[in-house]
Amino acid sequence: MSRNPRYDILFEPVRIGPVTAPNRFYCTPHALGTGNMMPHTRAAMREVRAEGGWGVVNTGYCSIHPSSDDAPLPNCRLWDDEDIRVHAMMVDAVHRHGALAGVELWHGGSGTGNRLTRMPQMSASGISSDSTYPGWINLTRSRPMDKQDIREFRRWHVDAAKRARSAGFNIVYIYAGMNFGPYQFLLPWLNKRTDEYGGSLQNRTRLTREIVEDMKEAVGQDCAIALRFSTDELLKVPSQAMESEAHEIISMLSEVPDLWDVKSSSWVRETASARFTEQGAQEPINSFVKPLTTKPVVGVGRFTSPDAMVSQVKRGILDLIGAARPSIADPFLPSKINEGREDEIRECIGCNICVSGYHDCVPVRCTQNPTMGEEWRRKWHPERIAAGDPDTSVLIVGAGPAGLECARALGQRGFAVTLAEARDELGGRVTIESTLPGLATWARVRDYRTNLIQAMGNVDIYRGSLLSAQDVIDFECDHAVIATGAGWTREILSTDGYAISGFGSDRVFTPDQVFAGAEPEGPVLIYDFDHYYMGGCLAELLRQRGCEVTIVTPANAVSAWTFMNNESVNIRERMIELGINTVFEQFLTGFKNGSAELTSIYADRSVSSRDCGSLLIVGIRQANDELFQELNSDADRLADAGVRSLRSIGDCRAPGAIAHAVYSGHECARTIDAGDSVTPIAWERPRLSL
Ligand code: ADP
Ligand code: SF4
Numbered sequence: 001m002s003r004n005p006r007y008d009i010l011f012e013p014v015r016i017g018p019v020t021a022p023n024r025f026y027c028t029p030h031a032l033g034t035g036n037m038m039p040h041t042r043a044a045m046r047e048v049r050a051e052g053g054w055g056v057v058n059t060g061y062c063s064i065h066p067s068s069d070d071a072p073l074p075n076c077r078l079w080d081d082e083d084i085r086v087h088a089m090m091v092d093a094v095h096r097h098g099a100l101a102g103v104e105l106w107h108g109g110s111g112t113g114n115r116l117t118r119m120p121q122m123s124a125s126g127i128s129s130d131s132t133y134p135g136w137i138n139l140t141r142s143r144p145m146d147k148q149d150i151r152e153f154r155r156w157h158v159d160a161a162k163r164a165r166s167a168g169f170n171i172v173y174i175y176a177g178m179n180f181g182p183y184q185f186l187l188p189w190l191n192k193r194t195d196e197y198g199g200s201l202q203n204r205t206r207l208t209r210e211i212v213e214d215m216k217e218a219v220g221q222d223c224a225i226a227l228r229f230s231t232d233e234l235l236k237v238p239s240q241a242m243e244s245e246a247h248e249i250i251s252m253l254s255e256v257p258d259l260w261d262v263k264s265s266s267w268v269r270e271t272a273s274a275r276f277t278e279q280g281a282q283e284p285i286n287s288f289v290k291p292l293t294t295k296p297v298v299g300v301g302r303f304t305s306p307d308a309m310v311s312q313v314k315r316g317i318l319d320l321i322g323a324a325r326p327s328i329a330d331p332f333l334p335s336k337i338n339e340g341r342e343d344e345i346r347e348c349i350g351c352n353i354c355v356s357g358y359h360d361c362v363p364v365r366c367t368q369n370p371t372m373g374e375e376w377r378r379k380w381h382p383e384r385i386a387a388g389d390p391d392t393s394v395l396i397v398g399a400g401p402a403g404l405e406c407a408r409a410l411g412q413r414g415f416a417v418t419l420a421e422a423r424d425e426l427g428g429r430v431t432i433e434s435t436l437p438g439l440a441t442w443a444r445v446r447d448y449r450t451n452l453i454q455a456m457g458n459v460d461i462y463r464g465s466l467l468s469a470q471d472v473i474d475f476e477c478d479h480a481v482i483a484t485g486a487g488w489t490r491e492i493l494s495t496d497g498y499a500i501s502g503f504g505s506d507r508v509f510t511p512d513q514v515f516a517g518a519e520p521e522g523p524v525l526i527y528d529f530d531h532y533y534m535g536g537c538l539a540e541l542l543r544q545r546g547c548e549v550t551i552v553t554p555a556n557a558v559s560a561w562t563f564m565n566n567e568s569v570n571i572r573e574r575m576i577e578l579g580i581n582t583v584f585e586q587f588l589t590g591f592k593n594g595s596a597e598l599t600s601i602y603a604d605r606s607v608s609s610r611d612c613g614s615l616l617i618v619g620i621r622q623a624n625d626e627l628f629q630e631l632n633s634d635a636d637r638l639a640d641a642g643v644r645s646l647r648s649i650g651d652c653r654a655p656g657a658i659a660h661a662v663y664s665g666h667e668c669a670r671t672i673d674a675g676d677s678v679t680p681i682a683w684e685r686p687r688l689s690l
Contacts, residue, residue, distance in 0.1 A: 001340035007306045009313055011338060014055075014296050014320055017224035017258025019170045021100055021320065023055040024313060025334040026298050028261065029104030029173065029228070030324035031060035033358040033373075035074030039086035040686060041363055042076070044376035046101075047093035049327050052382070053334030056171065056320070057094045058102035059087070064160035068107040068181070071116035072361050075106070078160045084167045091168035102171030103164045104228065105157060109181030110142030122149055124184045124191040124198065150197065150207065153181070157211045158218045165219045171259065172223045174211050177230030178265050182208045186249065187233065201239065205249055212256050220258075227257035230265035232285045247288060254293040261322070262286040262299045268566045270300070271325075274350025275438030275533070276570040279308055287317045298322045304329075304347040306337045328354050329368040331382050346382075346448050349441045352565035353659045359564045367659040368445060370405065370666035377684050380670065388413035388673060390458065395420065395477035397467050397627065400428020401658050402650020402665035403483030404449040409669030411452075411459040418477070419459060422466035426450050428485050429651070430658060432515045436537040437544065445658060469630040473641045479672055480643050482628040483665065486651035488512045492529045492619040495587050495599055499620070503591055508615045511538060520614030522547030525596050527588040528618045529554070531561040532657065535618040536571050542616075543578045550581035550610070554601050558582055583610075591615050621655035628652060645672065 003011070014021045027049050034042040042059075050057045063069060063077040077083055087103065094101040110123035121128065121142035128141045145153065161172045176182040184190045185207045191198050197206050208227070215225050234246035242248045250260070264270035264285060272281065279302050286299040298320035303309050312318045326333055329348035336345050346368045354372070357364035363373035371380035392415050396403045399421035407419040425431050427446030434443040453459050472480050488510040490503040509520050511534055524547045528535030536559045539549045551558055558575050562568040575582060583598070589607070590597035596615055600606045628648040631638060638646055647653075649668045650661035 003338050003340050004306075004342070007310060007337050010306065010309055010321070010334075016100075016171065016226075016296055017220065018222060019100055019224050021055040022098055023053070023334065024309070024320050025054045025056075026320035026322045027054040027057040027327045028298065028300055028322040028324055029058040029060055029102065031073070031075070031358045031364075033074055033361060033363045034076075036076045036083060036086050037074065038363065038686060039089050040376045040684065041373065042086075043090040043093040045363065045373060046090050047096065048375050048382060049331040050094040050097035050099035052327075052330070052332035053338060054099055054323075054327060054331075055334075056100045056102055058104055058171070058173075059090065061104050061106040061175065062087075062160075064105050064107050065156040066117040067114065067119045067122060068109070068112055069114045069117040069119070070108060070112045073358070074361050078103070078105070078163045078167075081163060081166075084163050087164070087167035087169070095168065100170040101168065102173065102226065103167070103169045104173040104175060105160050105164065106173075106175045107153065107156065107181035109179075109184045111179040111181075111184070113138040113140070122153075123181070125193055127184075127190050127192070144193075147195075153207070154211055154214050158214045161215045161219045161223070165223055170223055171226050172215060172219060173226045173228050173261070174208065174215060174257075175228045176208045177228050177263055178267065182211060183230060183265070186245075188237065201245055201248055202252065205252055209253055209256060212253070224258040226259040226261050227253065228261040228263065230263055231289070232269070233265045235285060235288075243288075247292065250289055250292045255295060258295060259320075260289055260293060260295055260297045262289050262297060268569050271352060271355055271566050272570055273352045273565065273567050274302070274441040275567065276574070277302075277350075279303055279305065280312070283317060290316050290319070296320055300324060302326060302348060302350055304333070304345060306342055325350070325354060328364060328366050328372055331369070343451060347441075347444045349444045351442070351658070352567060353657060355566050356564040365659060365663070367657070367662060368448065370659075370663040378670075379684075380666075385409060385412050385670065388415045390414045390416060392416065392479070392673070393418070393477040394479045394481060394672065395472060395475050396481045396483055397472065398422075398428065398483035398485055398650075398652065399426040399461070400483060400485050400650060400661060401430055401445050402485075402652070402661035403428070403481070404446060404453070405662045405665035406481055406483060406649060406669045407459055408449045408453050409666050410672065411456040413669065414458060415672075417459040418462065418475070419453070420462045420465040420467050422464070424463050426461070426463070433537075437540040439533075439537065442658070445662065467627070469627055472627070472631060473637060473643075476641050477643060479645045479647075480631065480638075481668055481672075482625070482631070482646070482648045482652055483650045484624045484627055484652045486621045486623050486655035488618070489620050489622050490617050491622075492527065492588060492617060494589065495601070495605060500589070503615070503617060505591060505615075507594060507613070508591060508617060511616070511618055514538060514541070514616065519545070520547070520616055522549070522613050523611075524549050524614045524616055525610060525612035526551045526616045526618060527553070527596070528558070529588075529620070530618045531555055531559060533559055533562065533567075533571075535559060536575065538616060538618065539580045540574065540578060543580055548581075550583060550612070551575070552583040552586050552588060552596070552598060552610070554585060554587050556584045588615075588617070621651070623648075623652050623655055625652050647672075
């Protein structure tokens with residue numbers, strides 16, 4: 001297949017200072033959860049994107065000095081020459097595929113905790129930018145930078161830029177955004193200085209200008225200097241000369257950097273999930289930049305559609321299509337467009353599981369792309385997989401995310417695959433959950449896989465086929481894979497951590513009952529003991545249906561876990577907007593005659609009651625593993641039928657997020673012919689030579 005000429009513009013080279021990007025696909029700096037501690041993993045995670053056609057591949061934030069340390073979050077660093085080697089590994093990997101490598105040099109100023117290095121934070125005026133944001137509270141406050149500090153601050157950037165050049169990087173960033181060092185000088189409410197670095201806008205931009213010019217002088221012959229700049233806050237600051245201070249800063253520095261990388265000041269807003277923003281949502285904060293500079297402009301927008309990308313370029317919004325999440329979900333997105341295979345793009349669903357990986361301080365993982373983070377450790381490639389034996393038959397029972405991914409990957413390997421699904425529709429939980437408010441993109445988990453599977457001659461799909469253990473036995477397959485999912489129970493844990501039940505009233509519902517068509521009578525009390533999206537999404541759904549809704553939870557926030565994937569603020573705002581009531585820090589301990597008994601999580605265990613028409617328990621999920629258990633309990637029966645292996649995968653094995661189910665299905669497909677063990681013991685691990 002060949003490329004659709006409509007997309008030719010995306011494959012034009014773009015000059016960036018002294019270097020040239022081979023196309024407009026630009027993998028923006030983003031944290032990977034590896035830091036310098038996992039150089040092989042990092043190099044492989046970046047390399048695969050260069051291989052997949054991204055013309056520029058950047059590191060995540062890279063500290064230039066120990067006074068900027070984000071521990072325990074895994075940032076990378078270029079503190080001294082010893083740090084060059086681990087970066088060179090990534091640069092070489094990226095260069096092998098003809099892409100440019102960039103490094104996001106970073107000093108966090110007061111926006112970082114320095115928990116590991118224990119150096120005082122520094123900032124323009126000693127005002128700590130993030131100190132009021134609960135998740136990032138530091139006990140320390142920053143100190144104002146004196147002139148010597150400013151001189152050193154500039155020198156650290158230059159030294160790091162030289163090291164970056166030694167590592168082979170082609171693009172070197174200065175980070176004047178997102179509440180980090182130089183950005184704090186730009187904001188009038190954080191910069192109260194009375195010297196030449198404070199006061200007028202010209203003075204507040206002085207440090208940023210100086211650093212860009214210093215870096216240009218030091219490495220500008222060889223490397224492009226990119227300026228990463230946040231516009232959203234400064235767009236609201238009026239200026240006498242132009243529409244806003246953001247406009248004025250860009251005009252003043254217009255031709256100083258070689259590249260403008262424009263973004264939001266808030267990671268939470270910038271990475272808003274698909275539940276809250278559409279593709280291209282950054283346009284209001286980056287579309288004004290291009291008319292103010294002749295230098296190329298890059299920005300993000302969770303772009304997965306080549307038409308949307310072309311539109312950005314043609315309408316003069318962006319020169320380079322920046323991507324973090326779309327490149328995680330599909331490292332080969334550019335190649336697929338180039339080869340006319342757009343319908344094979346594994347589109348990001350905007351769920352932000354990747355973000356949670358970084359917050360967990362582990363390599364980012366992805367709902368759509370189970371190989372992300374496993375490229376080096378398990379040698380999983382996002383597009384390639386070892387061929388299997390076409391005469392070996394595999395029966396997969398259940399076509400949710402786990403079963404579909406397993407079927408897709410086994411089909412790709414060439415096995416003779418049969419996929420049986422009880423329902424008429426494929427997709428299991430994603431088909432159901434994608435009907436919830438804001439979750440429509442989740443259907444992409446199903447669509448990407450069914451699209452590929454349906455074109456495979458070696459995968460047969462049987463819909464409307466509820467299989468029993470005897471059916472599996474009668475099928476006489478070589479391998480049986482049970483992917484029958486999980487269900488919501490009415491079980492929750494008590495104040496003492498014991499499972500409690502006793503919610504048998506017909507006024508008590510589970511999410512599965514709502515999905516099956518039940519219409520709980522309002523007012524509805526939702527007890528959220530799950531803490532991810534389900535409680536909040538069902539609250540939205542029932543509110544849309546006109547019910548009065550109250551969410552009760554023992555946590556201190558709605559969907560408390562979503563702090564990890566940057567959704568919590570948006571969810572809270574949505575609840576307020578829709579008039580959904582919230583009651584925090586209460587256990588549900590009983591339900592009788594339309595009244596829920598609530599017990600405080602605190603030591604006094606004070607008890608109260610709340611009247612409601614219905615109680616919806618978003619409680620504990622339990623595996624639907626009866627089929628697996630029955631088959632697993634009779635090894636002779638399996639052996640007699642010639643079944644060489646039996647496995648359970650996905651929620652049937654251990655209920656979790658969709659990402660876990662996809663991963664489990666993929667792992668099964670990779671290892672089905674590798675013997676009994678599904679537990680990888682031969683992972684690559686970085687080893688120290690002492
Ligand atoms: P996962 O997230 O692990 O993929 P899901 O709950 O999304 O799990 O999907 C499980 C699928 O298995 C559902 O579509 C369900 O209809 C199907 N299923 C459950 N039991 C059987 C069975 N005995 N035979 C065929 N399909 C089944
Ligand atoms: Fe997109 Fe979700 Fe994958 Fe992140 S985890 S890249 S948001 S699909």
